[in-house]
Every structure is written in structure tokens, then in C-alpha cells.
Amino acid sequence: MKTYPITIELNGEARNTDVSATETLLDVLRNKFDAVEVKNGCEQGDCGACTVMLDGKAVNACLVLALQASGKAVTTVKGIGSQTSPHALQRAFVEQGAIQCGYCTAGMITAAKALLDEKSTATTAEIRQAISGNLCRCTGYKKIVAAIESVAKKEPATHKR
Amino acid sequence: MKQRIELLVNGEYHELYVAPNTLLINVIREELQLTGTKYGCGTGQCGGCTLLVDGEPVLGCLTLAVAVDGAAITTIEGVAAVDGTLDKVQEAFLDNNAVQCGYCTPGMVLMAKDLLRRNPHPSEADIRHHIKGNICRCTGYNGIVRAVKAAAERQIEGDANANG
Amino acid sequence: MQTVEYLKPADMNELAALMQQYAARATFIAGGTNLIPDMRSGRHRPEVLLDIGDLKAMNAIALNDDHLSIGAAATIARIAADATVNAHCPILAAAAAKLGNPLTRNRATIGGNLANASPCADTAPPLLSLEALVEIMDVKGQQRQVPLDKFFRGYKWTDLAPGEVITRIVVPKPSSGMQGGHTKLGLRKAAAICVASVAVMLEKENDHIAKARVAFGSVAPKPIRAYRLEAFFEGKAADATLLSQCEPILQQEIAPISDIRGSEAYRRQVTAVIFKRNLQELLWS
Numbered sequence: 001m002k003t004y005p006i007t008i009e010l011n012g013e014a015r016n017t018d019v020s021a022t023e024t025l026l027d028v029l030r031n032k033f034d035a036v037e038v039k040n041g042c043e044q045g046d047c048g049a050c051t052v053m054l055d056g057k058a059v060n061a062c063l064v065l066a067l068q069a070s071g072k073a074v075t076t077v078k079g080i081g082s083q084t085s086p087h088a089l090q091r092a093f094v095e096q097g098a099i100q101c102g103y104c105t106a107g108m109i110t111a112a113k114a115l116l117d118e119k120s121t122a123t124t125a126e127i128r129q130a131i132s133g134n135l136c137r138c139t140g141y142k143k144i145v146a147a148i149e150s151v152a153k154k155e156p157a158t159h160k161r
Numbered sequence: 162m163k164q165r166i167e168l169l170v171n172g173e174y175h176e177l178y179v180a181p182n183t184l185l186i187n188v189i190r191e192e193l194q195l196t197g198t199k200y201g202c203g204t205g206q207c208g209g210c211t212l213l214v215d216g217e218p219v220l221g222c223l224t225l226a227v228a229v230d231g232a233a234i235t236t237i238e239g240v241a242a243v244d245g246t247l248d249k250v251q252e253a254f255l256d257n258n259a260v261q262c263g264y265c266t267p268g269m270v271l272m273a274k275d276l277l278r279r280n281p282h283p284s285e286a287d288i289r290h291h292i293k294g295n296i297c298r299c300t301g302y303n304g305i306v307r308a309v310k311a312a313a314e315r316q317i318e319g320d321a322n323a324n325g
Numbered sequence: 326m327q328t329v330e331y332l333k334p335a336d337m338n339e340l341a342a343l344m345q346q347y348a349a350r351a352t353f354i355a356g357g358t359n360l361i362p363d364m365r366s367g368r369h370r371p372e373v374l375l376d377i378g379d380l381k382a383m384n385a386i387a388l389n390d391d392h393l394s395i396g397a398a399a400t401i402a403r404i405a406a407d408a409t410v411n412a413h414c415p416i417l418a419a420a421a422a423k424l425g426n427p428l429t430r431n432r433a434t435i436g437g438n439l440a441n442a443s444p445c446a447d448t449a450p451p452l453l454s455l456e457a458l459v460e461i462m463d464v465k466g467q468q469r470q471v472p473l474d475k476f477f478r479g480y481k482w483t484d485l486a487p488g489e490v491i492t493r494i495v496v497p498k499p500s501s502g503m504q505g506g507h508t509k510l511g512l513r514k515a516a517a518i519c520v521a522s523v524a525v526m527l528e529k530e531n532d533h534i535a536k537a538r539v540a541f542g543s544v545a546p547k548p549i550r551a552y553r554l555e556a557f558f559e560g561k562a563a564d565a566t567l568l569s570q571c572e573p574i575l576q577q578e579i580a581p582i583s584d585i586r587g588s589e590a591y592r593r594q595v596t597a598v599i600f601k602r603n604l605q606e607l608l609w610s
Contacts, residue, residue: 001328002328002329002330004331020328020329021328021329021330021331021374022329022364024361043362043365044361044362044365045358045361045362045425045428045429046516048426048428051428054431057402057431058427058428058431059428059431059432060358060428060429060432062361063356063357063358063361063362063429063432064357064361064432065331065354065357065361065374065376067331067333067376068354068357068376068378100261100262100299101261101299111427111428129427129515130427132426132427132514132515132516133425133426133427133428133429133515133516134428138261138262138299
């Protein structure tokens with residue numbers, strides 16, 4: 001099988017591997033780079049569980065060929081904050097009970113982060129629009145939206161990028 | 162023809178008039194507005210309606226209110242302290258990812274407290290056996306079992322600190 | 326998925342050379358939002374993938390004297406947000422904003438939406454009502470422009486021969502008097518495949534309709550222009566009776582089917598409703 005070398009900047013770190021033409025970014029992130037915080041929900045761009053940022057834009061990793069991500073920057077939820085240094089969004093999700101099974105959470109936070117990178121304050125409608133590609137089967141979305149609102153509705157100076 | 166009963170619920174006295182076929186769970190949820198106790202199946206299979214009646218676990222959906230006239234009842238609302246401080250079991254549930262949708266949780270917490278009262282050093286098998294009557298659709302039970310274990314440890318610690 | 330070759334031309338010259346080399350064996354990929362699921366399901370088994378998504382020339386959005394030029398690889402998200410598109414053909418921006426969801430919009434491209442040629446393609450009805458053309462490059466590097474209504478030949482059948490690629494979409498600048506409306510009906514507010522859609526461009530002169538361009542989506546094997554409906558409106562006084570009079574003509578123009586998203590009867594009824602709403606909005610508000 002023909003393979004190609006790729007380099008991806010994953011959460012700020014250069015990562016290399018060889019891929020076939022048909023491997024997706026999702027495949028590579030989970031199976032080669034051990035970035036299992038990126039979830040595989042549907043593999044067809046319907047659920048948003050695999051949301052990552054590609055050069056700053058929120059995308060479905062399952063709909064990007066690994067080759068198409070070569071030379072680009074990929075940010076997963078681990079690049080947004082850590083357990084020791086969580087992002088305001090992550091803290092808000094935990095504090096506000098916006099997590100039940102947790103499967104949609106990484107994608108939700110990534111989509112929300114992409115929104116906040118674009119505009120540091122957002123209306124409820126804008127928040128709901130920004131996460132309209134991320135499905136949650138547990139929470140009914142209410143607490144997710146509230147958690148994002150709690151970060152997005154503050155004055156720009158009070159939350160970090 | 163309504164019957165007069167007396168219940169002590171979470172330390173509060175209630176005088177109630179109920180039809181003889183009224184279920185305890187309906188008195189708790191509807192008369193007394195204590196909706197922490199859940200109506201899950203109505204047939205005694207899910208454990209969502211677990212209550213402590215005179216300290217013993219009972220299914221509210223299979224108990225007539227008139228049958229527990231004069232009893233002291235503990236619901237989930239009576240588990241935390243009056244000032245709101247959480248019970249060690251409740252804390253352990255929160256700390257061990259034992260709560261997702263939360264629907265089984267009141268029943269689970271009461272059964273956990275019942276277990277720890279009888280057996281302060283339960284094994285994992287003891288814990289799993291004791292919650293066999295409480296169904297959880299979300300967590301897969303592992304978090305709940307961990308929580309009860311952790312609660313047992315905290316309780317022992319707490320007792321040791323209190324006594325030592 | 327099976328062994329596939331992947332090539333990423335750096336510029337249009339390299340693209341042309343690769344197209345000549347691989348001819349009908351080439352499959353183009355940009356956003357991949359249709360192609361990748363199709364590859365995964367086995368519906369498409371490409372031999373050679375030519376990645377055109379990052380080509381500068383195919384990403385350019387530019388306003389010229391008499392037309393707007395949109396690179397085929399321009400993403401739907403970019404088109405929805407673009408100031409030039411919003412200024413000169415807002416119904417295209419509006420339709421783009423309703424396609425898929427925010428994540429797929431960041432990858433999906435206008436060229437891909439048209440080349441895939443689903444009868445539900447969200448950008449097609451506005452582009453049809455704007456009388457847009459697609460510019461196609463063939464395997465010999467020759468360009469041709471095809472009016473969009475001729476480009477769509479039938480169900481998922483376009484003017485593209487194997488190995489050909491859409492390079493840009495040309496949208497003639499609407500005259501200043503033209504106003505447009507667009508409605509997309511779906512079963513959800515996002516991530517919805519269109520159940521029925523309408524795009525209308527109208528020009529009024531005094532109280533008469535000088536020019537009308539109407540296009541429908543999801544109600545025929547391909548996105549369609551409603552020529553007879555347009556002819557009916559042109560020259561007529563903007564009178565409320567038009568609404569009832571146009572209905573039989575509208576019903577003749579469309580040929581919806583019953584599927585999991587709606588019945589034929591529902592689609593017939595609701596297409597008329599959304600068309601009339603747009604008409605009322607444009608004529609009398």
C-alpha cells in the first residue's frame with residue numbers, strides 16, 4: 001500500500017507519521033498519535049464528537065484526510081486546557097454539570113473555543129449555532145449552553161484565550 | 162373514604178389524610194413535594210423509589226401509605242445536614258463520577274448508607290450485592306461502586322478522627 | 326478503503342499537468358465532506374486523488390466590473406461570511422449559512438456542492454436564480470463556461486466529464502433593482518438535508534414585475550429554474566391575485582417525490598407556501 005510521510009503540529013508539537021491516502025485525520029489522531037480525547041462518533045460528519053481545530057477552524061476530523069492536515073496546526077481539547085490548568089470553558093462544563101457520559105464534551109468544548117476565538121462575547125443564539133454540529137444524547141444541551149454562556153457573556157478581559 | 166395517618170419525614174411531623182390505596186411514593190412526591198425520590202417503573206424493579214422507613218429500605222411504589230402510619234421516613238432530601246453540608250456518601254458520589262443523569266442516585270445513596278450502617282467494611286461484592294435492586298442506565302455501575310468504597314473509607318477515617 | 330494515490334498540486338499549472346497525466350483516473354478533493362463518506366461506504370473508489378482545496382486561484386473571491394468570481398474551492402463558511410458576497414448576492418450567503426453545520430461549512434466548498442449535484446444542493450437554487458455560470462477546466466487545460474441551469478443535466482448528472490474540474494463560479498452582478506429571497510425548509514435547524522427550497526430574484530419597475538428569476542431545490546431530480554413561472558410573472562402588475570394565479574404553474578414546474586423527509590403532497594404544498602412568502606416579502610414589504 002502506498003504511504004506518504006506527513007507532519008502535523010498537534011497542540012503545538014510537531015508529530016510525524018506515514019499515512020495512506022485514505023486515512024483520515026481522526027484515524028491518525030486516535031490510532032497513531034494516541035490523541036484519544038478526540039472521539040469517533042459516526043465517521044461521517046454528523047455528530048461532531050471528533051471536532052478539532054484545523055488552523056484555527058473547527059472541523060470534523062473524520063472529514064479531513066490526514067494528508068490534507070499535513071503542514072497544518074491541529075488543536076484538540078487537550079490543547080485548550082489541561083487538568084492542572086483548565087480553560088475557563090472546561091471549568092465551566094465541570095462546575096455547571098454540563099457533562100454526563102462525557103462523549104460529546106471534547107467536541108463541544110472545541111467548538112465553543114472556536115467560537116470564542118472568533119468573538120469573545122457571544123449571544124445565546126450564536127452559541128447554539130456554534131454547537132449545532134455537535135450532538136449530545138445525555139444532557140438536553142441546556143447546561144452545555146449555560147456553561148458556554150457563563151464564559152462567553154463576560155467582558156472580554158475576564159477570560160483567557 | 163380518607164384515612165388519617167401520621168408520618169415523620171426527614172424529622173418533620175406530618176398529619177395527612179389519604180385514601181387507603183394511596184402509594185407511599187405518591188404521598189412523598191405529591192403531598193409532600195419531596196421529588197428527590199423518583200418514580201421509575203411503578204413495579205418494584207428499578208429501585209428509583211427507594212426510601213428508608215424506620216431505617217429500613219423500602220420501595221415506595223409497592224408500599225401503601227396507610228401501612229407505614231407512624232413511621233419515621235428518610236428521603237434523599239434528609240441525607241445532607243440541615244445546613245446543606247453533604248453527607249460523606251453524597252460527596253463520594255460526586256467525586257467518583259457516580260452521577261450522570263442522576264435519576265438512580267437518590268436510591269443508590271440511600272442503599273449505600275444502609276449498607277455502610279450494617280457493614281462499615283464492605284467488599285466490592287458486598288456493595289454490588291446491596292445495590293442489586295437499583296438499576297442505573299448511565300454509568301455502568303463502576304463509578305457508583307467506587308463511590309461507596311470511598312465513602313466507606315471516609316467514614317472510617319471520620320470515625321477515627323472523631324474518636325482519636 | 327483501498328490503495329489510492331494522493332497528489333497535491335501547488336498551483337494551477339501543476340494541476341493542469343496532473344489532469345493531463347491522469348485524465349479520467351483523477352478524482353478531485355477539496356473539503357471532502359461528500360467524498361470521504363462516499364469513499365468510506367464504497368460508493369466512490371478513487372484511484373488518484375488530486376487535492377485542490379488549498380489552491381490560491383481556486384479560493385479567490387473577487388468582484389469584477391460585471392460579475393462576482395468565486396473560486397470553486399472557497400469554503401461554504403467563507404462564502405456565508407464574505408462581505409462581497411453579502412453585498413452583491415446576499416441570497417447565496419444566506420443559503421451557504423444554512424448548509425450542513427458550522428463544522429462541515431468550514432470544509433465544504435461551493436464547487437463540491439455543485440459537482441456533487443444533489444437535487445438538494447443548498448447553493449444551487451440561489452445560483453440558478455442569479456443566472457450563475459460554472460467555469461470548467463478539461464483534461465487538456467481548456468476552459469469553458471456553462472450556465473448552471475445547463476450544467477445540471479439530471480439526477481446527480483452534470484456537464485462534468487471524468488477528469489474535469491470546476492475552477493470557479495461566475496455570478497453576473499444583479500442589477501441594482503433586483504431583490505432576492507431564499508427559504509430552505511428542513512427537518513431541523515441545522516445539519517438538515519433540504520426538504521424544499523426556493524430562491525427568488527425580482528426586479529420591480531413602478532408597480533410591475535420587470536424581471537423574475539425563480540429556482541427550486543429538492544423538488545425535482547435536479548435543482549431547477551422555473552422558466553414558466555418566471556414568464557408568468559414578468560410584465561404583470563404586482564397584484565395579490567398573482568399568488569393564487571401562479572399556483573397551478575408552480576405545481577407544473579416541480580416534480581417532488583415522497584421520501585423519508587416528506588411526502589410528495591407535503592412538498593407540493595409547502596413549496597407553494599414558501600414561494601408565496603418570498604414573493605409577498607419582495608413585492609409588498
